[in-house]
Amino acid sequence: MEDGTKQAEGILIEGMRKRYGEGDTAVDALKEVNMRVMPGEVVGLIGPSGSGKSTLLKCLGAVIEPTAGRMTLGREVIYDNGWQIRDLRALRRDKIGFVFQAPYLIPFLDVTDNVALLPMLAGHPNAESRKRAVELLEALDVAHRAAAMPSQLSGGEQQRVAIARALVNRPPVILADEPTAPLDSQRALAVIRILNRMARQYQTAIIVVTHDEKIIPTFRRIYHIRDGRTHEEAGEGREFE
Amino acid sequence: MISLAARDVLHAWGKFVFTGMGLGLLIGVTLTMAGVYRGMVDDAKVLLNNSGADLWVVQQKTLGPYAEPSSVHDDLYRSILAMPGVADAASVTYLTMQVRQGERDVRAMVVGIVPDGPGVPGYLVAGRQITRSHYEAVADIATGFKLGQLIRIRRHDYTVVGLTRRMVSSGGDPMVFIPLRDAQEAQFLKDNDAIISERNRTAANPAFNRPGVLEAVIDSQSSNPFVNAVLVQIKPGFTAEEVAEPIRRWKRLQVYTRAQMEEILVAKLIATSSKQIGMFLVILAIVSAAIVAFIIYTLTMGKIREIAVLKLIGTRNRTIAAMIMQQAVGLGLIGFVVGKISATIWAPMFPKYVLLEPGDALRGFIAIVFICILASLLAIRAALKVDPAEAIGG
Ligand SMILES: Nc1ncnc2c1ncn2[C@@H]1O[C@H](COP(=O)(O)OP(=O)(O)OP(=O)(O)O)[C@@H](O)[C@H]1O
Ligand SMILES: [Mg+2]
Numbered sequence: 001m002e003d004g005t006k007q008a009e010g011i012l013i014e015g016m017r018k019r020y021g022e023g024d025t026a027v028d029a030l031k032e033v034n035m036r037v038m039p040g041e042v043v044g045l046i047g048p049s050g051s052g053k054s055t056l057l058k059c060l061g062a063v064i065e066p067t068a069g070r071m072t073l074g075r076e077v078i079y080d081n082g083w084q085i086r087d088l089r090a091l092r093r094d095k096i097g098f099v100f101q102a103p104y105l106i107p108f109l110d111v112t113d114n115v116a117l118l119p120m121l122a123g124h125p126n127a128e129s130r131k132r133a134v135e136l137l138e139a140l141d142v143a144h145r146a147a148a149m150p151s152q153l154s155g156g157e158q159q160r161v162a163i164a165r166a167l168v169n170r171p172p173v174i175l176a177d178e179p180t181a182p183l184d185s186q187r188a189l190a191v192i193r194i195l196n197r198m199a200r201q202y203q204t205a206i207i208v209v210t211h212d213e214k215i216i217p218t219f220r221r222i223y224h225i226r227d228g229r230t231h232e233e234a235g236e237g238r239e240f241e
Numbered sequence: 242m243i244s245l246a247a248r249d250v251l252h253a254w255g256k257f258v259f260t261g262m263g264l265g266l267l268i269g270v271t272l273t274m275a276g277v278y279r280g281m282v283d284d285a286k287v288l289l290n291n292s293g294a295d296l297w298v299v300q301q302k303t304l305g306p307y308a309e310p311s312s313v314h315d316d317l318y319r320s321i322l323a324m325p326g327v328a329d330a331a332s333v334t335y336l337t338m339q340v341r342q343g344e345r346d347v348r349a350m351v352v353g354i355v356p357d358g359p360g361v362p363g364y365l366v367a368g369r370q371i372t373r374s375h376y377e378a379v380a381d382i383a384t385g386f387k388l389g390q391l392i393r394i395r396r397h398d399y400t401v402v403g404l405t406r407r408m409v410s411s412g413g414d415p416m417v418f419i420p421l422r423d424a425q426e427a428q429f430l431k432d433n434d435a436i437i438s439e440r441n442r443t444a445a446n447p448a449f450n451r452p453g454v455l456e457a458v459i460d461s462q463s464s465n466p467f468v469n470a471v472l473v474q475i476k477p478g479f480t481a482e483e484v485a486e487p488i489r490r491w492k493r494l495q496v497y498t499r500a501q502m503e504e505i506l507v508a509k510l511i512a513t514s515s516k517q518i519g520m521f522l523v524i525l526a527i528v529s530a531a532i533v534a535f536i537i538y539t540l541t542m543g544k545i546r547e548i549a550v551l552k553l554i555g556t557r558n559r560t561i562a563a564m565i566m567q568q569a570v571g572l573g574l575i576g577f578v579v580g581k582i583s584a585t586i587w588a589p590m591f592p593k594y595v596l597l598e599p600g601d602a603l604r605g606f607i608a609i610v611f612i613c614i615l616a617s618l619l620a621i622r623a624a625l626k627v628d629p630a631e632a633i634g635g
Contacts, residue, residue, distance in 0.1 A: 054633060063553060063630040093555025104550045104632060108252035113243060120242045121555055165554070177633055
């Protein structure tokens with residue numbers, strides 16, 4: 001708790017472990033993960049296949065339970081050798097934004113409602129939710145497509161809508177899993193630029209899992225994960241604007 | 242909050258509407274089956290209503306005259322007329338047979354009636370009642386006969402002088418009314434060869450070989466003194482049971498009141514058909530449920546990714562279950578509307594009367610909603626099993 005109060009913001013992961021299965025067939029996917037991402041910061045998480053990236057995202061996203069360790073979000077201890085929070089669904093809805101490799105927009109909702117759905121799920125009135133959605137779409141330069149269906153958007157536009165959706169509930173953390181994989185290098189850099197801008201604007205801590213050589217040089221800080229262990233290193237933090 | 246179900250339906254409306262139409266035709270068939278049954282019951286009631294009788298006097302220990310053969314003597318009506326509370330009584334015969342008109346044979350129930358007596362069709366849509374005691378007929382409009390046409394029943398031609406409506410037997414055959422005498426003859430008529438050989442046999446019998454006796458015997462053999470029932474109208478102020486009971490006791494006959502007759506027609510005569518139709522309804526319900534379940538399951542499986550995402554971003558299980566269930570019910574609603582409309586369109590084309598009762602439509606509607614909810618459970622179960630971690634992938 002002392003650590004949590006000292007580091008009052010961002011996301012802090014200490015000694016996180018995850019074991020799949022039991023006995024002979026057990027797999028230790030995460031052995032020792034330590035990370036800290038400050039509000040307004042975008043960090044890269046890179047590592048070879050099978051190193052535990054997806055496992056870590058799932059733990060952070062509260063969709064699987066870690067085996068041990070501690071996770072602090074803002075001032076709140078989320079996990080301390082067991083969930084400290086009862087309603088993980090509300091946690092995901094209010095505290096964590098997700099951006100995936102594919103945008104996974106809801107095909108039967110238009111762009112605005114794809115974004116507005118989250119505040120609606122959190123109980124906000126439709127009009128207010130849509131207003132918030134449109135504001136974000138404007139910030140992300142897709143407001144002109146607000147009434148379109150997801151299938152009518154380009155890949156880059158879809159990804160920006162997905163980012164808007166991740167941001168709309170103002171979560172302190174956004175987890176992005178290969179968000180630039182399907183995009184060409186210009187679009188990929190544009191997405192990273194947006195993530196950086198949003199991180200600063202909304203004081204969000206953003207973790208980007210990636211293999212993408214095009215964007216790796218943009219991170220100021222990178223966590224390498226190898227065989228379930230994280231190693232922090234400085235990135236190039238190359239200016240791209 | 243917006244309705245996810247409605248949005249999804251609007252997005253994939255083609256799939257929905259087509260499935261709904263298919264389901265609707267099935268529901269239409271179901272409603273029609275129920276209508277066929279209702280039509281049979283209604284036909285039976287109309288038959289009893291239009292018969293103009295309060296009591297049916299039939300042969301002892303039979304369910305006559307509609308559900309079982311019954312035979313009583315044709316002078317019975319006279320003694321019944323003398324019973325207390327009887328306003329009028331008349332013999333009646335029923336015989337299902339082919340009636341020929343021009344080149345056409347129509348299967349009909351030929352009813353022998355006494356002109357002016359009980360049993361005369363209640364109202365006519367055209368023409369007049371039978372007035373002569375021979376060779377006139379009043380036909381139900383469903384026979385297709387026209388006023389003035391000649392129709393052939395057995396060996397005689399009859400002129401159609403009146404048309405009536407909704408007078409069909411419990412088997413659905415339209416009725417043709419002819420004078421009782423003609424009907425008795427038609428019912429028991431032997432062909433000429435049979436009559437001659439019967440006469441010869443009688444003449445050869447030494448017991449009849451006395452003056453006058455032979456003629457009387459032959460006469461009694463070639464006429465028919467039997468009818469199927471006596472229809473009785475009761476005087477005002479008497480209950481059916483009050484009049485029926487003495488006839489039962491003194492005349493050793495079976496007497497049915499209106500309520501009992503209805504019970505016989507509906508419970509005995511239509512019972513098999515209603516079981517048949519009930520079986521159909523069960524099968525149709527199962528098939529509809531299977532279709533809804535299959536379609537909703539398929540649609541849901543096609544949305545597994547979206548459902549995983551919805552769960553990941555914090556959608557409640559309840560919201561997802563409601564989405565699927567609402568879609569199933571929506572499908573049912575489309576089906577019901579299509580079914581109701583198609584049943585209404587095709588019901589009049591059926592050869593037998595199909596009665597679509599609003600009550601049946603309501604019951605059908607409730608059953609459909611129930612079936613759809615049940616059918617969506619499979620898909621809901623699958624959707625709830627989806628792991629939000631799937632949205633993140635490997
Ligand atoms: N559900 C599971 N049950 C058992 N083992 C698992 C499970 N999920 C992952 N693993 C194992 O845990 C290790 C880490 O897997 P993870 O999916 O986190 O790797 P990754 O870094 O995302 O790899 P990639 O870059 O290929 O996606 C792997 O050895 C994998 O086989
Ligand atoms: Mg992975």
